[in-house]
Every structure is written in structure tokens, then in C-alpha cells.
Amino acid sequence: MVLAVLGAIGMFAAGVDPWIILIVTVIWIGSLWIAMPPPQDTPEPVEEGVQLSHDGMRDLIEHSGLPLLLLDQRRILIANKGAREVLGKHIIGQEARVAFRHPAAVELLDRKRGGNATVQGLTGPRSIWQINRHIVDDRYSMVELVNRTAEADISRAHTDFVANASHELRTPLASIIGYCETLTEADGEDVSPETRQRFLTTVLREAKRLQNLVDDLMSLSRVEAEKHEQPIEKLGLNALVHQAARDAAGAERLERVQLDLAEEELRIRGDRQQIEQLIRNLVDNALKYGADDQPVTVSLKAGQRGMAVLEVRDRGEGIAPEHLPHLTRRFYRTDPGRSRAAGGTGLGLAIVKHIVERHRGRLDITSRQGEGTLVTVKLPIAG
Numbered sequence: 001m002v003l004a005v006l007g008a009i010g011m012f013a014a015g016v017d018p019w020i021i022l023i024v025t026v027i028w029i030g031s032l033w034i035a036m037p038p039p040q041d042t043p044e045p046v047e048e049g050v051q052l053s054h055d056g057m058r059d060l061i062e063h064s065g066l067p068l069l070l071l072d073q074r075r076i077l078i079a080n081k082g083a084r085e086v087l088g089k090h091i092i093g094q095e096a097r098v099a100f101r102h103p104a105a106v107e108l109l110d111r112k113r114g115g116n117a118t119v120q121g122l123t124g125p126r127s128i129w130q131i132n133r134h135i136v137d138d139r140y141s142m143v144e145l146v147n148r149t150a151e152a153d154i155s156r157a158h159t160d161f162v163a164n165a166s167h168e169l170r171t172p173l174a175s176i177i178g179y180c181e182t183l184t185e186a187d188g189e190d191v192s193p194e195t196r197q198r199f200l201t202t203v204l205r206e207a208k209r210l211q212n213l214v215d216d217l218m219s220l221s222r223v224e225a226e227k228h229e230q231p232i233e234k235l236g237l238n239a240l241v242h243q244a245a246r247d248a249a250g251a252e253r254l255e256r257v258q259l260d261l262a263e264e265e266l267r268i269r270g271d272r273q274q275i276e277q278l279i280r281n282l283v284d285n286a287l288k289y290g291a292d293d294q295p296v297t298v299s300l301k302a303g304q305r306g307m308a309v310l311e312v313r314d315r316g317e318g319i320a321p322e323h324l325p326h327l328t329r330r331f332y333r334t335d336p337g338r339s340r341a342a343g344g345t346g347l348g349l350a351i352v353k354h355i356v357e358r359h360r361g362r363l364d365i366t367s368r369q370g371e372g373t374l375v376t377v378k379l380p381i382a383g
Contacts, residue, residue: 067145071096074109077140086123086145096143100131108133114141118148128152164331168213168346172206179203209345216347220330223274223354230360234382235275237266237300237308244279245298253287260299266308267382274355281348282312282375290314290372307361307378318369327365328353352377 011021058078061068067082074096084091091099097106100122108117108131116132122145123129130146179199183191191199238261249257268275279298286296294315303309319327323334331346349365352375356363359379367373 069096069143069145071109071141071143073139083145105131126153161330165217168331169210172210172213175206176203176210179206213345213347216345216351219277220347220351220354223351223358226271227354227358230358231269231271231274233269233272234267235270235272237268237275237310237379238262240272240275241279241298241300241310244276245283247276248280248283249287256287256290256295257283258295258297260297262301264302266300266302268308268359268379269382270359270379271355274358278352278355278377279310281352282310282377285348286312286314286373286375290316294372302381303378306381308381310377310379311374313372313374315372318371319365319367319373320369321367324365324367328363 005025007025011024057070058080061070061078061080064080064082067086068080069076069083069091070078076091076094076096076099079087079092087099096109100106100109100119102119102122104117104119105122108115111133114133114135116130119129119131121127126149128148128151130148132144132146134142134144136142179202183196183199241261242259245257245259246254283296283298290296291314296315297311297313299309299311299313301309319334326332327334328349330350332350333346353363356377356379361377361379364376364378365373366376
């Protein structure tokens with residue numbers, strides 16, 4: 001600017017036209033202004049103890065497998081994608097105690113040191129979460145959420161299974177022990193031959209029931225252990241369904257079974273023993289719970305999308321709608337007294353479900369009260 005002014009004075013002294021002097025001066029000053037570099041923003045001072053910027057920390061934890069939150073004192077500064085899905089997008093900038101709304105979580109946030117707490121009902125009535133809090137410095141802390149709901153469900157299922165299995169095993173055992181003690185303690189004259197025979201018949205029936213229960217428990221255990229291993233052996237379903245259905249009926253119930261099998265040979269990749277067990281369980285159930293004077297229809301046909309469709313239909317009392325979603329649960333019975341009297345263990349449909357899952361198939365059960373029940377199994381046809 002000083003040089004521009006001095007140059008203008010020199011040109012004026014040399015007798016240059018004032019308008020030319022003015023134009024040259026303006027151009028010179030304008031070129032200097034254009035050439036000036038833009039002002040640089042002064043960087044914000046980094047607080048002691050914070051190694052990454054907020055944006056850097058956000059990018060670092062955004063795609064973590066665990067829900068993570070960065071707290072500034074009690075305020076939620078950053079929440080990654082997992083945390084926003086669990087607690088909601090609105091939590092950023094919110095008071096952490098308000099976001100969690102649980103006494104155990106609030107107590108953890110108020111601790112001067114880090115730690116963990118187990119919170120039930122954070123995302124649903126039955127949800128269980130472990131909250132871990134890690135102290136960064138006097139101001140910042142990191143909170144991670146670990147979902148323990150599945151582990152708790154598995155543990156609860158195991159506990160229920162052991163309790164149910166123990167009850168089912170104890171019932172026939174108590175009957176066997178009771179009748180045996182009566183026969184052992186009684187003198188020969190106190191028990192008539194007819195009574196003795198009746199007691200022995202009951203003991204034999206309960207022993208067979210106990211044997212069936214143990215066999216079904218072992219079958220269920222084997223199927224569950226192999227459920228991730230898809231079978232590779234190719235089986236012809238037509239002959240297998242024909243033979244297994246007849247075996248399930250036995251000579252005394254064979255006249256009630258009606259077979260309707262496809263003319264073309266349907267082949268699947270399957271475990272022969274498990275497919276036979278599936279068919280026997282379904283046919284035996286239909287014969288037990290269908291009307292004694294009505295037939296049970298077993299049909300096999302080629303369905304859509306390369307599936308073989310096996311249907312077992314009885315014409316009995318049917319099943320109430322509220323029971324249908326629970327039929328494949330272990331030891332679930334719609335009528336416990338009738339099931340035990342018929343010799344059922346409560347595991348047949350649970351075994352069927354696991355066999356179908358292992359063979360990458362689909363199981364459907366439909367029923368109408370007063371009309372009967374239809375069980376449909378769809379299995380992929382081998383190429």
C-alpha cells in the first residue's frame with residue numbers, strides 16, 4: 001500500500017494525467033488484495049487427557065459389535081450405531097441416567113470408579129443386559145452394553161428341561177417302586193393271583209413307558225447334536241414312507257392307515273433312521289389321538305419349489321388354536337392325562353421338529369376342533 005502511494009506521487013510529479021494515476025493506483029491495490037492468503041482458523045486447544053477429537057472417536061467406535069457410549073461426566077457425548085439401536089437416536093446429548101432409567105445403571109454411573117451392573121428390562125420385559133463402565137479420566141468414561149438375554153434363555157431352557165425330565169422319569173419310577181414294595185412286603189396269602197397279575201402288568205407297563213422316555217431323550221439328544229450337519233445320503237422316500245407307516249401302525253391298527261403315495265420316485269438327502277423315526281412319530285400320534293373308528297391318511301407328493309410334501313391327517317377331536325404354537329416344545333401336552341394313558345412321552349413332535357430342521361425342511365401343523373389335525377413336512381428333493 002505504501003509503495004502504491006509513493007508511485008502515485010512520483011507519477012503526479014512527472015506530470016502524468018491524474019485519471020491515469022488513479023486507475024493505476026486502484027489496480028495495484030486491488031491486485032495486492034486478491035493475492036493476500038485467506039485467514040487461517042485458530043485451532044481449538046486440545047483438552048488434557050483427550051487424545052482423539054470427538055469426530056475421530058465417533059468414527060472409531062461407530063461400527064463396533066457392541067453398543068458403546070462416550071460420556072462427558074453424566075452426559076452422553078457419543079453413541080455408536082449399536083447403542084442408538086438399543087436406546088434410541090434421541091439419547092445423544094441426554095443425561096445418561098435418564099437414558100437408562102434403571103436403579104442399577106444409575107448406581108453404576110454414580111460410582112467414582114468403573115465397574116459393571118446387570119440390568120433386566122432395559123429393552124423389553126425379559127431382556128437382560130450387562131453394563132460395563134470404564135473410566136477414561138476425571139471427565140470422560142466409556143460405557144459398553146452386552147446383551148445376555150440369549151444366554152439367560154438357554155440357561156432357563158436347560159433348567160426347565162432338567163426339571164421336566166426329572167418329573168417325567170420320577171412318575172413311572174414311583175409307580176414301579178410302589179407296586180414292587182407292595183408285592184415284596186405282602187405274604188403270598190394276602191395277595192390273590194389276580195391282584196398279583198394286575199400289579200405285575202402295571203409294573204411292566206410303567207417300565208416300558210420309562211424305557212420309551214429314555215429312548216426319546218436319547219434320540220432328541222442325538223438329533224440336536226447333529227442338527228448342523230446336513231445329511232448327504234440319497235434316500236427314496238416312497239418305499240420309506242410305506243414301510244415306516246406300516247411299522248408305526250402295527251398289525252392291530254394297520255387297517256386304519258390309508259396310504260396315498262406319489263407314482264414318481266421322490267428322493268431326498270437324508271438320514272434314513274431319522275426319517276423313519278419322523279414318519280413313525282407322526283403316524284403313531286395320528287393313530288393315538290385320532291378317532292378310533294376313523295382312518296389316518298398318509299400322503300406323499302411332489303410340491304412346489306423342488307420340495308417333497310409328506311402329509312399325515314387324522315380325523316379326531318382336533319387341537320385348540322392356543323395350543324398350536326407350543327406343540328413342538330419338549331414335554332408339552334394339550335391333555336396330559338390322555339397323553340400318558342396313551343403312552344406318549346411328550347417328546348415326539350420335538351424330535352420331529354429337530355429332524356426337519358436338520359434336513360433343511362419345514363414343519364406345519366394345522367387343526368380344527370371337531371375335524372382333526374393335519375401335519376405337513378416339506379423336504380428338499382435331491383437334485
